[in-house]
Amino acid sequence: xxxxxxxxxxxxxxxxxxxxxxxxxxxxxxxxxxxxxxxxxxxxxxxxxxxxxxxxxxxxxxxxxxxxxxxxxxxxxxxxxxxxxxxxxxxxxxxxxxxxxxxxxxxxxxx
Amino acid sequence: xxxxxxxxxxxxxxxxxxxxxxxxxxxxxxxxxxxxxxxxxxxxxxxxxxxxxxxxxxxxxxxxxxxxxxxxxxxxxxxxxxxxxxxxxxxxxxxxxxxxxxxxxxxxxxxx
Numbered sequence: 001x002x003x004x005x006x007x008x009x010x011x012x013x014x015x016x017x018x019x020x021x022x023x024x025x026x027x028x029x030x031x032x033x034x035x036x037x038x039x040x041x042x043x044x045x046x047x048x049x050x051x052x053x054x055x056x057x058x059x060x061x062x063x064x065x066x067x068x069x070x071x072x073x074x075x076x077x078x079x080x081x082x083x084x085x086x087x088x089x090x091x092x093x094x095x096x097x098x099x100x101x102x103x104x105x106x107x108x109x110x111x
Numbered sequence: 112x113x114x115x116x117x118x119x120x121x122x123x124x125x126x127x128x129x130x131x132x133x134x135x136x137x138x139x140x141x142x143x144x145x146x147x148x149x150x151x152x153x154x155x156x157x158x159x160x161x162x163x164x165x166x167x168x169x170x171x172x173x174x175x176x177x178x179x180x181x182x183x184x185x186x187x188x189x190x191x192x193x194x195x196x197x198x199x200x201x202x203x204x205x206x207x208x209x210x211x212x213x214x215x216x217x218x219x220x221x222x223x
Contacts, residue, residue: 042214
């Protein structure tokens with residue numbers, strides 16, 4: 001099956017700093033999502049981005065499908081950005097809409 | 112807004128008990144999913160359903176069964192709970208064509 005690798009595994013930032021999280025995947029995809037898991041365990045949708053670039057406030061994401069990676073940018077980080085960020089992909093030949101998750105990036109933003 | 116709800120946030124059960132985890136979505140989604148999340152192992156798919164009364168095994172179906180009698184509701188059943196089923200259980204749903212999955216708040220199950 002498809003492999004999904006996220007980097008870095010852990011990240012500590014000072015409030016106000018910018019960061020880039022990376023997601024590499026091993027095969028073609030027809031779905032890529034970024035999630036933020038808050039301290040209570042809820043997975044919150046950030047982006048649905050199988051290709052191209054999207055922005056939502058201080059967050060933006062870019063997926064280069066031909067090179068099999070996606071980037072999540074966080075600008076002017078806030079303590080509420082802390083948590084685990086997951087990238088999840090659906091293989092290109094998958095008819096069942098099943099997601100494969102990366103291992104996550106654990107972000108801590110210090111005040 | 113899409114809303115996915117799960118019947119309990121926290122649940123404690125004894126070994127051998129039958130456990131039902133319920134998930135309801137309000138967006139008329141065709142697809143529904145059950146995942147479990149464990150430290151070091153990430154999120155893994157247990158079962159999914161693409162229509163009423165339809166189900167497909169995911170990566171780790173052993174020890175679990177599911178039921179989908181109505182489009183909005185997807186139940187995960189632990190026939191005889193064991194301690195290695197202590198985990199965080201997450202339900203999700205998606206539209207057949209749109210494919211973006213939305214998750215519920217999760218149920219943290221402890222089996223003692």
